[in-house]
Amino acid sequence: MSDSGVYKFIRGRLPRPCAIHASAARALAFLLVLTGALSLSAADQPIAYSHKKHIAMGLQCIDCHSMADIGPAATIPSVAKCMLCHATFGTDKPEVKKIAEYAAKGREIPWQRVYGFEKQALVKFNHAPHVRAKVECATCHGDMTQADTAQKLVNHNMGTCLTCHRQKGASQDCATCHY
Template structure:
């Protein structure tokens, strides 16, 4: 049997999504260079399909969970699709070229292929769930940094295990391994 790349849980064949970090070098890396990049925390620059201005939206006092609506309901916060955008932009700022661009895309039945910025790779074996964190009043900025001041979301908080565990310790949350790793 020839070993093949680990399929990721969401059905794509790529073991590591762009921007995902892994703590260890494993044979799951396609090449040695990829392993070195991964070890040194060098991530590819992700090309987002659209320059989404987080700062403008947050500046209009729109809460994160308005668009990332899964965040208090389950594991995934969710990256909004065009339909979410159009809830407002059907009416708001329709004169801007970029809004017209996405309206046109929606009309053609297309959607935006957002690249994930944060996330765990498969071999971190982390089952992260947003909901309990939101329920326990953890600020989004605690783990995602100053996304509200960025245009394109940049990854500027490293989600190492020490980062998680320190917070769990401070908040007296469980630090049992099986809280996250299973």
């Protein structure tokens, strides 16, 4: 797993010393806290993370969901990955302080899952072959570049799986998708 996208971002954005007068920076930060606070109310997650904002900064899906091209699960990034940037960026913001508190306690952020199957459906899904076959994330998850915290934008059922498997000549054996 590679953090290179995140490191490239940090190198590109670290402020040069004395680039901004400190008090001006504090005033700007205060303004951002005020505007930030207004948009937080809709979140039912422990932290008001925004996909839209982070992707607008140039981050790729794989920078955070770093197993999607190599493993069965795409994975949710650990709090340590957030802290690669948030030890430096936005440290005075209430939502970012919460991230630092989880990290300081050595706890992961308890994100609520959005997608997944009932245990009794006995489904096995694997991201990697789909990403390698160039099936876009958006085909199965909708346009996450415009989302704040994730919403279920696409329903996953046997019909949606099989329709595409038929079209693309992928396996339709029961054992491909079921234990």
